[in-house]
Structure formats: structure tokens, C-alpha cells
Amino acid sequence: MPIHIASRRRSAASLATAHPGARIIDVTSKGPQPWVRMSPFYPHGHIPVPLSGDAVAQSVEGIWQALKVFGDHDVDTRKLEVVSMTGLKRTVRKYGPVLGHRAGLGGEELLPYEEARRRIFLLLDYTVNGDVTDTTSALSHAALIRLYVTNQWPSA
Template sequence: MADAVKTGDLQVSIRIASRRRAMTSLTAAFPGAEIIDVTFKAPDPWVRLSPFYPHGGIPVPYSDGATSQSVEGIWQALKVFHDSDVDPTKLSVTTMKGLKRTVRRYGPVRGHRTGLHGDRLLPYEAARRRIYLPAYRWILEHRTADLVELLRDKEDVVLLDYTANGDVTNSASPLSHAALIRLHTEGRWPSEDDVEASSGITGRMP
């Protein structure tokens, strides 16, 4: 359970739960709470908090002047596999579909490139900090600030996502954007800098 965060005179409690749970289970587990889906299957306006949502104009880290329709488009575009380098076409996808690039198709992941034309590959945690976090924070600040303020004004909220992992260092589970929303509203955003990311792993396609 998340700690309560103060907004004015209110104590706002934001918690994370699995979208796969039945609504009857959720309402029983969180009586009185407002349950809000923030995945790509959510209704308007909350779907705008999904990293798949095509806001457009999202700056691509390490890529001066390049922008993406979605945060997920950036994450997938800069991913480098054994058999495939970056894929700029993912930056222009506007349908919330066809974004994923998989190990099954392209082989093992080697890292995330520092930009579309970068000469370094970042390992997983470093890529989360240097690529995913800045991109998702940008939409929270520039595209969905109104929704963040709505959440801050609520007293008891449960955000639904497919994972609850808000620990950037935990590579065993995908990072939860719902957990990142909670951390953002509470002023506890993870560090976007680390020693490992500063050095990176040099690597072009073999």
C-alpha cells in the first residue's frame, strides 16, 4: 500500500493493483476507493496516461530534434537486438498497436542505443533511467498534467496496471507506469542518472 500524500488538507492515498483482477475482487479489496484504469485499454481521459498513447511531439532522448508519438515508441525504437539495430519507424506509430519488438523475432536484446545514431548501448537499468523515465516524465508534465492534478485532488485512488513494479532496479518485472504516476504525484520520482549509464556499453551492430 502506498503512503498517503498530502494535498492541501487532504490525505491522498494512491495504490496500485492488477488490471487482471475482477472488479468484484478490486472493490472488495479497496472499499470506497476510486478505481482507475491507466492502461492502453482504459477509457478517456485516463488512457492518455498509457505509455502507448500517441500524444505526439515527445522528445527522443539523445536524439536532437527527433520526436515520437508515444513513450513506448521511443523505448522500442531505441532497443537493439542481436539481429536488429534501432527502428525509427516505431516513433511514428499512432495506433497503440504494432509497437512491440520481440526477442522471438529479433534475437537477444543487446541494450538500448543512446539515440537513433548513438555509439553506445545502455544496459537495462541504465536505459530505464536515461530513456524511459525522462520520456514518461515529459508526458506527465507536458501532456497529462491535468490528469495528474485530478489524481492529486482525490482522496483514495487505485490505479490499474499490468504490473505493480515501481522499482527501477528490479529487472525481474516490467516497470509499472502506474507506479511511476504515484511516485510523480508524491514527489518521489526515481533518479534519471547513474554511474552505469554514464559509461554505457559501446556497441554497433556486428
């Protein structure tokens, strides 16, 4: 059974035309139960923060946003505790250009984007980018789910 990845921004009619008879499963933070649990925003709780000893977070997105470093703003540990699935994003519009992601909460090293994806996030879904090496757009967690269930998971 093929698995297609589509943006949540597409209309139901557009998806039905492109993929007749397909079952549409929304794995974003706006999706229904139980599929919303696939969203990186979902607060599963007790998720180990990579490269950070015993530190844990509520969600994968909380980890990604907490470790993001901007020109004038370093890590933000408050993002690790967010359970509402909102208020997680730390954007370039507000904080300026991203310098990288901290290699752990107390880490000295700043990881470039692709390496951060591999070391922190590889386990975001308004995009369809399933290529970890393509840093021109956000990484699609739905595409990662497809890679996993079709046994095409990228090596770290």
C-alpha cells in the same frame, strides 16, 4: 489519500475486495478517456527522442521500442510514427534476446536495462513494479504516476 497500484489483469471484484471504496482508474492503453492519455502508448506526438537531436516520436512507448536493440536487429525508427497504440512491441519471442537500448537513434553506446529506464523511459501498465532498479519485470507507469503525485519521484 493512498494510491494503490494493481495489474489490469485483476478482476473488478478482486480489486473491490482488496480496496473497498477505492476509485479505480485505468491508465493503460485500454483505459477510458481521459486516463488513457497517461499510457506510454498514447500518441501525444512531438515527443523528443532522448539523445537524438531534433528527432520526435508519437508516443513514449514508440521511443522505448524504437531504441531497443536485439542480436540481429538494431533500432527501428518506424515505431516512432505509430499512432494506433498497437503494433509497437518488439519482443524477444520474435527478435531474440535484447542486448540493450541504443543511446539515441544514431548513438554508438548500448545502455543496459536499468540505465535505459533512467535515461530514456523514466518520465510500461500491466505490471505493478515501481522500482526502477528491479529489472526482473516491466516498469509500471502507474507506479511512476503514484511516485510523482506523492512527491517520491526517484532521482536520476
